[in-house]
Amino acid sequence: MSNQNDAFKKLIAHAKEYGFVFPSSEIYDGLGAVYDYGPYGVLLKNNIKEYWWRSMVQMHENIVGLDAAIFMHPKTWKASGHVDAFNDPLIDNKDSKKRYRADQLVEGYIEKIEAKVEKEVAKGRKRFGESFDENQFRATHPRVVKYAQQIEDLRKRLGSLLSEGDLAGLKALIEELDIADPETGSRNWTEVRQFNLMFSTQLGAVAGEAGKLYLRPETAQGIFVNFLNAQKTTRQKIPFGIAQIGKAFRNEIVARQFIFRMREFEQMEMQFFVRPGTEMKWYEYWKETRMNWHKKLGTPAEKLRFHDHDNLAHYANAAVDIEYRFPFGFRELEGIHSRTDFDLHSHEELSGKKLRYFDPETKESYIPYVVETSIGCDRMFLAVLSGALQEEKIQDSEGKESSREVLKLPAALAPIKCAILPLKRNEERLTQTAREIFDHLKQSFHCQYDDTGSIGKLYRRQDAIGTPYCITVDFETLENRTVTLRDRDSLQQERIPIDQLESVISEKTALKNLL
Numbered sequence: 001m002s003n004q005n006d007a008f009k010k011l012i013a014h015a016k017e018y019g020f021v022f023p024s025s026e027i028y029d030g031l032g033a034v035y036d037y038g039p040y041g042v043l044l045k046n047n048i049k050e051y052w053w054r055s056m057v058q059m060h061e062n063i064v065g066l067d068a069a070i071f072m073h074p075k076t077w078k079a080s081g082h083v084d085a086f087n088d089p090l091i092d093n094k095d096s097k098k099r100y101r102a103d104q105l106v107e108g109y110i111e112k113i114e115a116k117v118e119k120e121v122a123k124g125r126k127r128f129g130e131s132f133d134e135n136q137f138r139a140t141h142p143r144v145v146k147y148a149q150q151i152e153d154l155r156k157r158l159g160s161l162l163s164e165g166d167l168a169g170l171k172a173l174i175e176e177l178d179i180a181d182p183e184t185g186s187r188n189w190t191e192v193r194q195f196n197l198m199f200s201t202q203l204g205a206v207a208g209e210a211g212k213l214y215l216r217p218e219t220a221q222g223i224f225v226n227f228l229n230a231q232k233t234t235r236q237k238i239p240f241g242i243a244q245i246g247k248a249f250r251n252e253i254v255a256r257q258f259i260f261r262m263r264e265f266e267q268m269e270m271q272f273f274v275r276p277g278t279e280m281k282w283y284e285y286w287k288e289t290r291m292n293w294h295k296k297l298g299t300p301a302e303k304l305r306f307h308d309h310d311n312l313a314h315y316a317n318a319a320v321d322i323e324y325r326f327p328f329g330f331r332e333l334e335g336i337h338s339r340t341d342f343d344l345h346s347h348e349e350l351s352g353k354k355l356r357y358f359d360p361e362t363k364e365s366y367i368p369y370v371v372e373t374s375i376g377c378d379r380m381f382l383a384v385l386s387g388a389l390q391e392e393k394i395q396d397s398e399g400k401e402s403s404r405e406v407l408k409l410p411a412a413l414a415p416i417k418c419a420i421l422p423l424k425r426n427e428e429r430l431t432q433t434a435r436e437i438f439d440h441l442k443q444s445f446h447c448q449y450d451d452t453g454s455i456g457k458l459y460r461r462q463d464a465i466g467t468p469y470c471i472t473v474d475f476e477t478l479e480n481r482t483v484t485l486r487d488r489d490s491l492q493q494e495r496i497p498i499d500q501l502e503s504v505i506s507e508k509t510a511l512k513n514l515l
Helices: 002-017 039-058 075-079 102-131 134-140 142-164 167-176 220-225 227-234 279-295 342-351 377-388 428-441 455-465 475-480 498-509
Strands: 021-023 035-037 063-066 087-092 099-101 193-196 200-202 212-214 240-249 264-274 304-308 318-326 329-340 357-359 364-366 369-376 389-395 401-407 418-422 447-449 469-473 482-487 493-497
Touching: 002 021, 002 377, 002 389, 035 039, 039 063, 039 240, 039 264, 039 377, 063 227, 075 220, 075 342, 087 102, 087 167, 099 102, 102 134, 102 142, 102 167, 102 329, 134 142, 142 167, 220 227, 220 240, 220 264, 220 342, 220 369, 227 240, 264 279, 264 377, 279 304, 279 318, 279 329, 279 369, 304 329, 318 377, 329 342, 329 377, 369 377, 377 389, 401 455, 418 428, 418 455, 418 498, 428 447, 428 469, 428 475, 428 498, 455 469, 469 498, 475 482, 482 498, 493 498
Parallel strands: 063 240, 418 447, 418 469
Antiparallel strands: 021 035, 087 099, 087 193, 200 212, 240 264, 264 369, 304 318, 318 329, 329 369, 357 364, 389 401, 469 482, 482 493
16 A cells, blocks of 8 residues: 555646646645646646547537536425435544544455455465466455455445435444544544535525525536526437536545546536436446547556445436556546436426427426536546556667656647757757747647757756657757657657657547547
8 A cells, every 4th residue: 555655646746746736725835635737737637628628519419518517506406306416424433533434444444354355466466476367366366356346346336325314324433444444543423414515605695595695506407407408599409418527516525646536526427318217328338439439549458346335326227437557546426317307307396397208209298317427627627647656767869868757648648749848949050940830830730849958967857847849959950950749758868850759749649539
């Protein structure tokens, strides 16, 4: 676990040092679980959003976009179940006065068992070397099998307690597992109680319940209340989807793990409306489609897995998470849910307005069922960043070995596509030519001009922010109008005519390579 913690700390430090993520309001000592995206972070985040949007909306003729307001009529959240059921089970430690989510304490216990499994696997890998078969080892090693069974049993028990709202049972489980306060080791716990996660605010000058509004805890409801507006104006026939990227807010009591769990976050959601009875076919379709989306980024298969929900939400008849192996273990990255007709039915009932679709094929009017894909943009950002950050030993042209921190981001997602670097900053002809190249290329993609150090230092700086290509303007450039194009990952260098740079880099970094 210490190696995982060290890797995670290094990732957080890198994100700050190189302008990806800053603690919010840092000059005032920050604000818990709120972060700001820096100059390179905002570019990377925008590229992730564009990859999602284009693959979801542009590549599907039956999916349209939406950008609903954050504020919605308060009855929206009554209909959706958030007013009554959007709660976390909280428990306090009487000695430390610290507050925790009861389910996360149990999950923390499960994580420790998972760490024991990984330790056994690491020992096996070391012992058997290249002949090591990890799948067979996990299926046959007695201790690993015992731990796996323990994990499965605990997950089922936790899921059952949460779905039944059995708070006393939850406390009993914490006591049975002898779970201590992570900070003080105290086992002196209060009863478990529910806490609603929605932020509330006031509408204008109206005080009291009449003027009470909520910051939306999810973006999906904006899609549901606009279901007919979007369907009619775009003349969509079922099955069709509505996609949206937007901010959501949850008053997390225990927000942790950097940008993994925040109080203000961004979601990329798509609600796919289908004929009742066909939802499981589409559920399987979107499971496969979304997993492929992640794999196209070059994410190794062993870092991704499906995890079926043991505790189904009140609106779902099937739910699965795509989990990613972060430095702190496997966690939810994206959820695929079969939401039945719960949302549209509830809104129709409370509003008194029909939210039905007339199907020209069956000649009947019905409330569609919904299959949802929902991914946290910030979690995706963290997954991309943690998968890309590597430390490597490299050799220079004279055979000297050194190390570099490099972000091996997919070229299409990289914040800066290329950097233009003159070999010598005090050679006016070189800097002038480099500036001309920069001024031309900046019209096509984000690029950077830098002459503030030796060429080796400039390369390292670009490696650290994930720039896939560096263009070096040297004395040969002045003779034949060619430059050196350096590849971040392979470190290969090739001479390219200046007038071919734009087309070569555009081709190598285009988003269509992922789509």
